[in-house]
Amino acid sequence: MSERDWTVYDRADLRRGFATVRGDACDVTVALDGLHCAACAARAEKAIAGGAREVHVDVAARSLRFRYEPAVTQLSSLLAALERSGLEPRLLAVPDDTDHGQRRQRLSLARIGVATICAMQVMMLAWPSYFGVDSGPDLEPLLRWAQLSLSIPGVLWAGWPFLSAAATSLRERALDMNVPIALALLAAFAASALRTVAGDGELYFDTATMFVWFLLIGRHLEGRSRDKAHAHLRLLAARRALTAQRRVGRSVETIAIDALAIGDVAIVAPGETLPADGRLIERAAELDEALLSGESRPVVHAVGDVVLAGSLNLGSTALALEVERLGRDTVLAQIAGLLDNASRDKPRVQRIADRLAGHFVAVVLLLAVLGAGLALGNGADGERAFGIALAVLVASCPCALSLAVPAALAASTSRLARHGVLVANAGALTTLADIDTVLFDKTGTLTRNDMVLRRVFSLDGSELSRATEIAAALERGSRHPIATAFASVATRLDAESVRQTPGAGIEGRIADERWWLGAPDSAPWPIIVPADAGQRPDDTLIVLCNPRAAVALFILNTRLRAEASAVVQALGERGMQIELLSGDGAEAVAAVAGRLGITRHAARQTPAGKLAHLQSLQQHGRRVLAVGDGLNDAPLLAAANVSAAMANGAALTQSRADLLLLGDSLRLLPLALDVAQTTRRRIRENLGWALGYNLLVLPLAMTGHLAPWLAAAGMSVSSLLVVSNALRTERRLLPTAALPVQELRA
C-alpha cells in the first residue's frame, strides 16, 4: 500500500476541526483500525514517542489520544509513523463540546467522591450523639467543630449544583425541585453551624451530607443515561470528514473539506468516510451506512446512486463520486440537526409534569411550615418542629416527578435513532401510543418510485433479449421512472442522438437504425396487445418500434416495497385500521390494496380530498398516523395526529413529519409503535410511582414519624427507581445493537 499524504493535517486553518488546542499544544484523537492487542498498543506508543506526549491508547475503542506541539512536531510525521507501523490511522473530528463534557464529568465524579468521604466522616463524628454518649464538656465541642469543618466541602461544595440551580430557579420565578432541596440543605447546615458555635442543640450535619451524597448519585446516573442518549449524536459528529481528495485532471489532491465544491469529483479511499453527498460514478461501491439509516449490513450501491456523507467505504478500492450536496445540506448534517432539536424539545407531557412539580414545590413549602407550626401548637419544642419541617422538605421533594418523563423519553428516542427512526418531535412518541388508524399514501410509500419489467412480448417475431437491450440502450441516462425498469439490463449497445418527447416516448439511433420507445397511444404503428399478455389494470405498457414495424411490447409495473405487506400485516395485528389513499386511478389503487390485503382504499384523491378524509376520520374520534413520502402530502402529514415520512436525500428537513424513517424503508414502523406503547407505559408507571410516593411520605413526615435522614434515603431511592425503570425500556425492547461495539465506544 502506498503511503498517504498526511501533510494536509499540518495546516493551521484545519486544526480547529480535529484538535483541541491548549496553549501551544494540541490534543488529538486518532482511530486506529489496525489496533487489536496490547502489543499493537505498545507499537503505537513507540511509533509516536518522539513527538507526542500524554499518550493514551484504548484498545477496546481502537483509538489513540495524544498531545503534540504544532510548532515543534508535525502531525503528519506522527500519522505517517503510525501508518508505517501498520496501524491505519484515521483522524477523528472533535465534537465542539468534548472539552466541556469532560470537565462536567470530572466535576461530577469529584463531587460524588467528596460527598462520600465527608458523609462517612461526619457520621463517624456524630457517633457518640447517636447513642446518647456524653463525651464531656471538652470533647463535645471538638466533635462539633470537626463535623462543621467536614460539612463545608461536603454540603457547600459537593452540593453546589443544587444550591446554584435553586438560585436560578428563584431568579426566574419558577419553583422547581431544587428549591426545597437547597432550602433543606441550607436550613440544616445553617442551624447546625449556629448550634456548633453556641455549643448546644441537635446537629443535622450527618443528614445534610448524606442528602447531598444520595442526590449526587441519583443525578450522576441520570446524567449517564442522558449521555447515552446523545451518543448517537456524538458519533454522527465524529463521522464528519475533515479533508477530501479531489480529482483534478489526472491527479488527485487532498484539500480541506471547505474547499470542496458542488460538481467536483471526490475520491474516497477504502476505509475512509465520504466527505459529501453525491452521485456514485465509474464503479459500484459497498458502503457502511449504519449511522445514517440504522442498517447494520453493508449496502451495495450501483453507479448513479446517491451516496451519503458519513458513510464508510467498505470496498477494497477507492470510489469516486460527483459532489451534489455539501456541509450543512448533507443528510448527515440534517440528521444531526434534527436529533439536536428533538433533544431540546420539551413535549407536552413533560411541560405538564414540570408545572405539576412547580405547584408541588409550593405546596411542600407550605406544608413544611404547617407541619412545624402544628408540632409547636401541640406543645413540641422548637427542636422537634425544626426536624419535622426538615423531614417534610426532604421527603416530599418531587425529584422523581421531574425525572419521570424526560428519562423515559430520552431512553426511547435514543434507541429509535440507533435503529433508524428519528423522532423529530419529542411529543410524538407519547401521541403515537394512542394511534388506532394508519393512513398510507401509495406512490413512494407503499410502492417504490421505480418500476420493474414484468413481461416482454415480441410483436414481430424478433428476439426478445435484443429488443430489451435496445430499450435499455435508449433509456440509459434518462431520469424518467420508466428508465429504472431497464437499469439492470446489461447491454453493449449504444444509442446516439437520443431525443425524448415528454409524455410520448424516446427515440434514438442504434447500430445505424432508428428506434422509438414509448406509450402505445403515441406509437407510429397501431398496436394490438396480445390477448395472453396477462395485463393488470395497474400495468404500464410501452412499445419498441423501428421504421418498419412495432417490435416488442414491455409490461412494466411499479414495484411494491419488499417490506410493505409484512408491515401492513404487522400493523393489522396491532389492531390498527389501515387505509390507502392515492391520487392514482381506481384500478391501480385497488390492485395495490388487493396485493397488500388493505380493504379500505380511495383513489383519485386530490391533496384537499385526502385532508378532508383525514379530518372526517378525526371527527369520528379516530387518532390517525399518516405515512407519506414527506413531500407531496405535506398538508396530510401536518393535519394527522402523528405523521411519519420516509426520509431520504434532501427531503429530510423539508419534511414536516414527526417521525422520520431512515434508510428508505417502512420496516421500522411497527417497531416505532411498540416503542411508543412501552414509553407511555413507563411514563405512567414513573409518574404514578413518583406521585404516590410523595403523597405517601408527606403525612408521615408531617406527623414526625419520619426522621430527616430516612426521608433523604427514601427520596433518593425513589428517583433511582424512576431512572432505572426508564432505562429498562431501553434494554428490554431493543436488544439488538445496530452498531458494532467499537463504533459505540469511538
Next chain:
Amino acid sequence: MSSLYLLIPLGVLVVFGSIAAFVSAVFSGQFEELDAQADKLPDDER
C-alpha cells in the same frame, strides 16, 4: 481519652488531605479509560 484531642483534629486534616488527593486525581484523568491501562505492556525502557 486525652489522645482524642490530638487524633480528632489530625483525622480531619487527613480527610482534607485525601479529598485534595482524590480531586486532583480526578482532574488529571486517572479515572477515565480504566480498561485501557490493563492493555498496556510492561515497558522495561521506561
